Amino acid sequence: DAKTTQPPSMDCAEGRAANLPCNHSTISGNEYVYWYRQIHSQGPQYIIHGLKNNETNEMASLIITEDRKSSTLILPHATLRDTAVYYCIVMSSNDYKLSFGAGTTVTVRA
Amino acid sequence: NAGVMQNPRHLVRRRGQEARLRCSPVKGHSHVYWYRQLPEEGLKFMVYLQKENIIDESGMPKERFSAEFPKEGPSILRIQQVVRGDSAAYFCASSRLDKHPVNTEAFFGQGTRLTVV
Numbered sequence: 001d002a003k004t005t006q007p008p009s010m011d012c013a014e015g016r017a018a019n020l021p022c023n024h025s026t027i028s029g030n031e032y033v034y035w036y037r038q039i040h041s042q043g044p045q046y047i048i049h050g051l052k053n054n055e056t057n058e059m060a061s062l063i064i065t066e067d068r069k070s071s072t073l074i075l076p077h078a079t080l081r082d083t084a085v086y087y088c089i090v091m092s093s094n095d096y097k098l099s100f101g102a103g104t105t106v107t108v109r110a
Numbered sequence: 111n112a113g114v115m116q117n118p119r120h121l122v123r124r125r126g127q128e129a130r131l132r133c134s135p136v137k138g139h140s141h142v143y144w145y146r147q148l149p150e151e152g153l154k155f156m157v158y159l160q161k162e163n164i165i166d167e168s169g170m171p172k173e174r175f176s177a178e179f180p181k182e183g184p185s186i187l188r189i190q191q192v193v194r195g196d197s198a199a200y201f202c203a204s205s206r207l208d209k210h211p212v213n214t215e216a217f218f219g220q221g222t223r224l225t226v227v
Contacts, residue, residue: 038153046217097166098203101152
């Protein structure tokens with residue numbers, strides 16, 4: 001029972017913005033959208049999370065649609081080191097299990 | 111860097127031996143989670159522990175696997191009588207609280223890659 005849908009892969013040019021979509025049409029009112037990434041052979045790394053407002057930190061921006069059925073992670077200036085698998089995860093504030101799906105494999109090309 | 115520390119990074123065991131994986135959480139974190147990533151698969155939750163307590167082990171195989179988080183020392187994931195199917199990357203994560211509300215997130219270690227030969 002996948003809660004999110006992401007494209008399996010995408011390419012991005014170095015220095016350009018990378019826009020990673022995620023569909024979560026069955027999201028509940030108390031569920032947050034989290035993004036993690038996993039660079040090859042490393043542990044997952046937290047990126048950002050949000051409930052309904054757009055969020056920005058030093059790594060990325062998260063844009064959540066008004067109906068909350070989808071969101072977009074934006075890496076403003078992709079570098080080669082951003083090549084990784086990116087996971088969009090929906091989780092309530094009462095939960096603690098991160099459910100990692102297949103994610104989107106992002107390849108940043110020079 | 112006081113992140114989650116896992117050791118060993120790589121572990122090779124023969125079939126039938128025991129594997130012990132250690133995880134030291136971020137200083138001040140009292141909640142530890144173990145995940146397993148089988149080759150070419152996603153990460154799967156195994157167990158959630160607080161100091162001296164197992165809170166949720168719903169993702170743990172029923173046999174041969176056990177986990178602990180003693181009052182002192184690291185969390186230990188123990189696999190007895192390993193088989194080739196146990197070969198995987200095992201990741202530990204820690205957090206300040208037992209859930210992930212607005213202001214917290216899970217910090218992951220670099221993992222232990224277990225190879226059973």
